Amino acid sequence: xxxxxxxxxxxxxxxxxxxxxxxxxxxxxxxxxxxxxxxxxxxxxxxxxxxxxxxxxxxxxxxxxxxxxxxxxxxxxxxxxxxxxxxxxxxxxxxxxxxxxxxxxxxxxxxxxxxxxxxxxxxxxxxxxxxxxxxxxxxxxxxxxxxxxx
Numbered sequence: 001x002x003x004x005x006x007x008x009x010x011x012x013x014x015x016x017x018x019x020x021x022x023x024x025x026x027x028x029x030x031x032x033x034x035x036x037x038x039x040x041x042x043x044x045x046x047x048x049x050x051x052x053x054x055x056x057x058x059x060x061x062x063x064x065x066x067x068x069x070x071x072x073x074x075x076x077x078x079x080x081x082x083x084x085x086x087x088x089x090x091x092x093x094x095x096x097x098x099x100x101x102x103x104x105x106x107x108x109x110x111x112x113x114x115x116x117x118x119x120x121x122x123x124x125x126x127x128x129x130x131x132x133x134x135x136x137x138x139x140x141x142x143x144x145x146x147x148x149x150x
Contacts, residue, residue: 023074027066034058043136045147049127050139071128079120086113122146 037057044051049067053060086109093105125142 023070027063027070030063030066034060034063044140045143048139048143051136054136067127071124075120075123075127082116082120118146118149 031052034052034056035058036055039055042048042051042055049063053063089105089109093102093109096102096105122142122145126139126146
């Protein structure tokens with residue numbers, strides 16, 4: 001309550017919504033300009049970037065760059081914040097006086113870290129690779145693992 005005042009909480013919420021809406025809508029504007037000629041069936045579990053870009057007859061290099069920028073700023077930025085916070089948590093855990101308390105805290109943190117590894121790992125594999133290295137089969141497999149496990 002001393003740090004997180006109602007006004008700060010509201011500002012953080014509004015900032016998250018505005019940034020998310022701005023990034024998503026600018027990407028949707030770029031996606032709406034794609035033209036498609038040929039098959040209109042996506043061989044994937046859902047309408048994901050790689051299969052959609054491969055069906056397009058348009059130049060998708062700007063979209064690949066926009067996705068790379070999005071990954072760099074949003075996903076990797078939030079991953080860094082999460083990792084720094086976990087480093088602080090681990091520092092506190094290591095300085096706990098009781099061994100049973102450390103064991104319990106590490107058990108809780110390890111399950112959180114597994115979830116984070118699945119979420120961030122699949123996101124990085126799916127979206128942070130250059131356009132010429134995209135394999136639709138790999139994309140489908142990682143998307144399936146992400147959907148089933150997460």
